[in-house]
Amino acid sequence: MASFIFDPLSILIFAAGIFSLSLLLLLRRSGHRSDPSALDYQRRNHALEEQNRLLMSAQKELEKSLEAYRAVEEQRRISFEEKLGHLGLLLTYHQEQEQKLLAEKERLREEHILALKKTWQTHESLVEVAIKGICIERSLEYVEDFPDKDPDNVIRIAGEFVIFDAKSPANDNLANFPSYIKEQAKAIKKYLHVENVRREVFLVIPDSCLEAIKCFYYPFSDYQVFVVSTSSLMPVIMTLKRIEEYEFAESLSPKERAQVISYLGKSAHILKRRLEVDHYFAHETFGLLSQKDLLPAEFITDVASVEKASVFNPPMDKGKKTLLLKKLELEHRSLQPLVESLSD
Numbered sequence: 001m002a003s004f005i006f007d008p009l010s011i012l013i014f015a016a017g018i019f020s021l022s023l024l025l026l027l028r029r030s031g032h033r034s035d036p037s038a039l040d041y042q043r044r045n046h047a048l049e050e051q052n053r054l055l056m057s058a059q060k061e062l063e064k065s066l067e068a069y070r071a072v073e074e075q076r077r078i079s080f081e082e083k084l085g086h087l088g089l090l091l092t093y094h095q096e097q098e099q100k101l102l103a104e105k106e107r108l109r110e111e112h113i114l115a116l117k118k119t120w121q122t123h124e125s126l127v128e129v130a131i132k133g134i135c136i137e138r139s140l141e142y143v144e145d146f147p148d149k150d151p152d153n154v155i156r157i158a159g160e161f162v163i164f165d166a167k168s169p170a171n172d173n174l175a176n177f178p179s180y181i182k183e184q185a186k187a188i189k190k191y192l193h194v195e196n197v198r199r200e201v202f203l204v205i206p207d208s209c210l211e212a213i214k215c216f217y218y219p220f221s222d223y224q225v226f227v228v229s230t231s232s233l234m235p236v237i238m239t240l241k242r243i244e245e246y247e248f249a250e251s252l253s254p255k256e257r258a259q260v261i262s263y264l265g266k267s268a269h270i271l272k273r274r275l276e277v278d279h280y281f282a283h284e285t286f287g288l289l290s291q292k293d294l295l296p297a298e299f300i301t302d303v304a305s306v307e308k309a310s311v312f313n314p315p316m317d318k319g320k321k322t323l324l325l326k327k328l329e330l331e332h333r334s335l336q337p338l339v340e341s342l343s344d
Contacts, residue, residue, distance in 0.1 A: 123168040127204045127230060128153055131164055134237050148194050153204075157240050158257070160198040162232070163191055167203050174212035181205070185218040185225040192223055199223040200261045207231050216269055226265050232272070239264050 007070040042105045090228065143154040143161060153164040167184055168175045181203060188201045199222065205213065207229045218225040228236055295303065 033035050069108070102209070109185050110286075123206050123230070124152055124166040127164065127166040127233070129153065130230060130233050131237070134234055138238065138241060140237070140241065146194070148191070151191055155237070157198075160196050160254075162198050162240060163188070163196065163201045165201065165203050167205055169209060174209060177209060177212050178214060181213060181227060182218065185227075188222075189220075190221065190224055198261065200265060202236065203227045203235065205229060216273075224262060224265075226269070232268075235266075235268060239268055 088198060097200060134140065135155055141156040143156055146161065147152050151163045152166045155162050155164070165184070165188070169180075188203075191197055191201070192199070201223060203225060205227060210229055213227060215331050216227040218227075226236075242264075292300070292303070
């Protein structure tokens with residue numbers, strides 16, 4: 001069935017034609033009823049013909065306007081469909097690019113996980129190679145025949161066995177790794193019944209797992225466990241070796257020697273943590289400074305002036321003056337009320 005479009009111009013033209021026809025019929029009927037004279041009839045007929053001509057002319061103009069209107073509408077329709085088609089192509093292209101980007105991110109993530117897994121799978125052998133290399137370089141004894149259940153790696157320093165047990169995650173989910181390390185720290189006790197085993201034991205984890213670990217020190221009643229990374233093996237072993245080089249090392253009792261080791265291990269840990277924290281705040285400070293340009297332009301000049309005028313004078317390091325721990329503790333305590341007031 002054909003469909004009809006009733007636009008305003010078509011309705012107007014149709015109405016004008018109906019009106020013209022109706023008017024002509026009405027005048028002719030009235031002329032027949034009044035039986036006018038031939039002259040009057042001709043005048044009325046001429047008037048009707050003139051009106052009909054004007055109406056026909058108006059109808060033609062309206063038809064032209066209608067055609068122009070339809071042409072414009074058709075052009076608009078074609079333009080709309082073209083733009084809609086272009087939009088569809090752009091949308092399809094955007095979706096394809098987004099899918100490619102997501103696929104690339106997923107590929108890189110999987111490659112990263114595979115690389116981590118490969119590193120973790122070979123972690124035990126990598127730790128062994130690293131410790132053996134350090135022993136060769138520093139003339140230390142790497143113990144191949146430990147008397148009882150074999151730990152991963154054992155070296156002998158000052159006549160004592162130092163245990164380095166390699167530990168790595170089972171998979172790419174590091175959520176349970178801290179709990180696993182804690183359990184392994186408790187299980188270290190199985191090695192301690194062997195004579196001359198040092199009471200400070202080291203669990204060696206991959207560098208990539210450091211962020212997952214929050215606790216690096218586990219003190220127990222009769223032994224201590226330190227969690228270290230592969231890259232820190234050299235400084236840890238060299239710190240232990242220094243004890244052997246002390247002139248009074250032979251005179252130290254096992255308990256005194258354990259105290260020295262504990263002090264050195266904790267010192268190494270706190271120094272590394274302080275360095276790590278300083279690096280973190282340095283990174284955040286650079287990020288904050290980079291946002292200075294976001295300030296309104298009228299503020300930047302004033303801020304720069306204040307910055308140039310600001311001077312900090314930290315205490316100078318006087319070589320002949322000893323820093324007293326008691327004085328530092330008093331200064332720390334004096335700052336405590338200020339810190340507490342700021343946190344309220």
